[in-house]
Amino acid sequence: MARIQIDLPDATAQAARDAGLLTPESLLRLLSDALRRRQAADALLSVAGRVAAAGIPPMTMEKINAEVKAARAERHKRAGGH
Secondary structure, three states: OOOOOOOOOHHHHHHHHHOOOOOHHHHHHHHHHHHHHHHHHHHHHHHHHHHHHOOOOOOOHHHHHHHHHHHHHHHHHHOOOO
């Protein structure tokens, strides 16, 4: 297991401590979430050039919202939601 040390401004450190964010569990969750978001962004950006080269037209915001809503509904259904 790695041990890390960081320097933070006193006010930030105190606020994070008060919010319970400086525990090993909280830091692990925060870092894991950040890594997942970065990997997702990297994956998205890696295909952006191919999408542009393929001449696929951009989606409207309405279409994006509909797709997100459908994906969330499907995920909820798979998780056993009603």
